[in-house]
Amino acid sequence: MGKAALIAWREIRWEIFGDRGAILRTGFFAILPIIFVLSNRGVPGGRASELSILTFALQSALIPALSGVALIASTFTQEKENGTLVPLLASPVRDMDIVIGKLMGMVGPVMVICTGSLAVYYVLGSLLFGAARMGPALPPQILFSILVVAFLYLITAGSWVMIVAAIVHTTRAGQQIAGLMIGLSAAIFALLGIAASQIADGWPLVGLGVAFVALDVVALEIARRVWQRAEVIARL
Amino acid sequence: MIDVRDVSRSFGRLVALDHVSFRVEPGEIVALLGPNGAGKTTASRIIAGILAPSQGDVLVDGISVTTDPGSVRVRCGMVTDQPSLYERMTLRAYLTFFCHLYDVAAADRRTEELARLLGLSDRLEVRLGAFSRGMKQKVAIARGLVHDPPVLLLDEPATALDPETARSLRAFIVSLRARHRAILLCTHDLDEAQRIADRVVVLYRGRVVREGLTLDLRADIHPHFIVAFSGDAASARDALARAGVAAQPAEAENGYNALRFDADEPGTTNPAVLRALLDSGVRVVTLAREERSLEDAYFAIVDEAQRPESRNVDG
Numbered sequence: 318m319g320k321a322a323l324i325a326w327r328e329i330r331w332e333i334f335g336d337r338g339a340i341l342r343t344g345f346f347a348i349l350p351i352i353f354v355l356s357n358r359g360v361p362g363g364r365a366s367e368l369s370i371l372t373f374a375l376q377s378a379l380i381p382a383l384s385g386v387a388l389i390a391s392t393f394t395q396e397k398e399n400g401t402l403v404p405l406l407a408s409p410v411r412d413m414d415i416v417i418g419k420l421m422g423m424v425g426p427v428m429v430i431c432t433g434s435l436a437v438y439y440v441l442g443s444l445l446f447g448a449a450r451m452g453p454a455l456p457p458q459i460l461f462s463i464l465v466v467a468f469l470y471l472i473t474a475g476s477w478v479m480i481v482a483a484i485v486h487t488t489r490a491g492q493q494i495a496g497l498m499i500g501l502s503a504a505i506f507a508l509l510g511i512a513a514s515q516i517a518d519g520w521p522l523v524g525l526g527v528a529f530v531a532l533d534v535v536a537l538e539i540a541r542r543v544w545q546r547a548e549v550i551a552r553l
Numbered sequence: 554m555i556d557v558r559d560v561s562r563s564f565g566r567l568v569a570l571d572h573v574s575f576r577v578e579p580g581e582i583v584a585l586l587g588p589n590g591a592g593k594t595t596a597s598r599i600i601a602g603i604l605a606p607s608q609g610d611v612l613v614d615g616i617s618v619t620t621d622p623g624s625v626r627v628r629c630g631m632v633t634d635q636p637s638l639y640e641r642m643t644l645r646a647y648l649t650f651f652c653h654l655y656d657v658a659a660a661d662r663r664t665e666e667l668a669r670l671l672g673l674s675d676r677l678e679v680r681l682g683a684f685s686r687g688m689k690q691k692v693a694i695a696r697g698l699v700h701d702p703p704v705l706l707l708d709e710p711a712t713a714l715d716p717e718t719a720r721s722l723r724a725f726i727v728s729l730r731a732r733h734r735a736i737l738l739c740t741h742d743l744d745e746a747q748r749i750a751d752r753v754v755v756l757y758r759g760r761v762v763r764e765g766l767t768l769d770l771r772a773d774i775h776p777h778f779i780v781a782f783s784g785d786a787a788s789a790r791d792a793l794a795r796a797g798v799a800a801q802p803a804e805a806e807n808g809y810n811a812l813r814f815d816a817d818e819p820g821t822t823n824p825a826v827l828r829a830l831l832d833s834g835v836r837v838v839t840l841a842r843e844e845r846s847l848e849d850a851y852f853a854i855v856d857e858a859q860r861p862e863s864r865n866v867d868g
Contacts, residue, residue, distance in 0.1 A: 323653050327639070335641035400637035404696060406603045407631040408654040409623050 320410045321418035328392060328422025339388060346384035347430050350377035354441050370442060370454040377438035378431045378467040382474075383499045385427035389475040390494060392419050393482035416479070416540060424471045431467045435460065462526070469529035474498050476536030483543040554579055554735050555600055555704055560609035562595055562759075569595040571759040572609070579703065580733040582726065584746035584767070586851055587756035593739040596756070597706045600737065602626040613704055627655065630697035634709035636689035638696075640682035644673060647681060648695055655700035667695040671725075687718035694725070705729060708739045723749050747771075747847035755851065757858040767847060774853045777843040779803050779813050780826060784835030786810040792833035796825050809838055 333339050354373055396402040396419075405415060439460070443451045481494045555577040562570040570592045577583045585593050598604040600611050602618045602625035611618045613625045639647060645664055652660035668674045671691045676684070681692060690710065697705065707726065711719040727749055730736060740746055746753060746767070753770055755763040763770065782789060786802065790812060793800045798814050805811030816822035823840060830837050 320654060323650070327642075327650055331639060331641045331646065400633065400635045401639055403603070403633055404631065404637055404651070404693075405654075407601050407626060407629070408651065409626045409656075410654055411623075 321414040324418025325422035343384040347381045347434050350380050367454040378435045378463045381430045381434045382467045382471050385471045386474045386498050388423040390478045466526050473529045473532040476540045479540045556612040558610050560606045562607045575754045577735045577737050579735050582730050582736045582750050583752045584750035585739045585754050591756040592759040597739050601629045601631045629704045630702035631706045632693050632697040632710050634712045636693040638681045643678050645677040651696050651699045687714050705734050705736045743848040755854050762858040763854045770850045771845050774850045778816050779843050780840045781805050781809045781811045781838045782835045789835045792829040796829035
């Protein structure tokens with residue numbers, strides 16, 4: 318795990334904080350949910366209000382997570398395109414450490430942004446909708462569940478993007494696939510809002526979490542196979 | 554030490570390596586030559602423990618790449634034809650990162666030592682993206698040496714370097730040989746191979762078509778002789794033709810004329826040439842065997858390998 322952490326730290330320090338483009342893209346996704354909240358001051362009272370507040374909270378955590386998909390796609394395809402993957406694979410690091418290190422290097426900072434975005438939403442929501450409405454609608458366990466769902470989403474989407482990145486040859490192709498994944502995810506999040514308005518309690522959240530876990534297991538296993546050292550080198 | 558034992562590797566239906574065997578001893582530089590697609594890079598990747606052979610095995614320092622590729626990677630330093638650096642990192646951060654990947658104790662000290670060795674001490678805090686091509690290649694070499702490996706795999710290390718940097722790189726590789734490193738040099742640069750390689754392995758379509766000492770390979774090819782003389786070149790050539798020796802004009806110095814001819818049996822041909830020339834009235838100045846380069850030897854070997862009958866016999 319030590320070398321995975323080393324690879325993750327390098328990604329964060331040099332590839333995210335060293336790339337203004339990445340910071341700007343991530344910043345754009347982080348600002349979007351705040352704009353949604355500010356443009357929805359008139360949340361009605363009663364149960365509909367609680368659902369709206371919950372949906373906004375989900376969007377606040379999941380929309381910034383979309384930026385992570387593009388980051389994960391670029392980290393793998395750029396390594397292939399620039400040839401930097403060969404020295405990494407030639408070092409005495411386990412295949413899994415490379416995959417986990419790179420994944421965590423992208424997921425870590427994005428999760429910090431998701432958490433920050435959710436916190437900003439909570440403060441803004443308390444000011445705009447009233448603390449008395451926010452508290453019951455978003456108890457700590459729901460806030461925690463939302464962050465877990467965001468994390469699971471990142472791992473699921475990231476793993477599928479990694480699988481594609483193992484096959485495509487250019488950063489551009491990787492980014493196109495990431496774009497498709499982001500579009501699909503945005504559509505799913507919109508449907509989630511509709512589902513939340515139809516189904517009582519937190520069942521959509523639970524359903525989403527279970528679906529993500531199932532997809533994670535499948536995607537990570539495929540990603541592990543396609544990113545095996547010999548497989549990757551054979552495709553370079 | 555590298556011991557490649559009957560290694561084959563296929564990618565689908567493409568056979569990249571076909572029963573390849575050769576050795577590289579400590580303190581030896583072996584040049585792996587061959588046209589594009591001959592299997593040089595595949596061979597070096599298998600030796601480095603990052604690509605599994607389909608058949609056969611490679612022992613690096615006595616450790617098998619098929620059973621313990623992780624330990625093989627610890628013993629190999631690999632330099633690729635492209636520097637392939639993380640260009641947003643500074644030199645210090647980059648080398649320290651690889652020191653940690655290879656579990657090098659005192660990573661900071663090793664980083665500074667390597668930077669000093671390659672003349673990059675004043676660039677430690679500079680981002681790699683700002684380096685020239687030659688400096689980037691030096692960094693790639695430093696990366697391959699962070700763990701002071703006993704085996705070095707150099708894949709076209711001097712690609713796109715200016716002559717001065719290429720020369721200093723060659724001197725550096727030779728200095729590593731003096732430190733008993735086993736060095737495999739995959740290259741298209743035959744001049745570079747001739748200057749520094751002790752032995753040569755020629756690959757063609759995934760098979761070893763010739764292996765031997767660099768000097769022996771150069772000596773083995775069809776011998777050419779050059780005779781320099783003063784007198785009429787046309788009549789000298791006619792005289793040789795009458796003696797049954799086909800000669801071609803060659804470059805000569807000091808105002809003399811020169812002719813080049815083949816001699817499979819110099820003991821018989823050369824006296825006949827001298828006699829014919831003296832009889833024709835020209836004054837012979839020198840008769841010498843032409844120095845053949847590794848390039849001449851390489852093309853002769855590849856030409857032979859390309860002949861259909863050669864392939865049929867081999868296959």
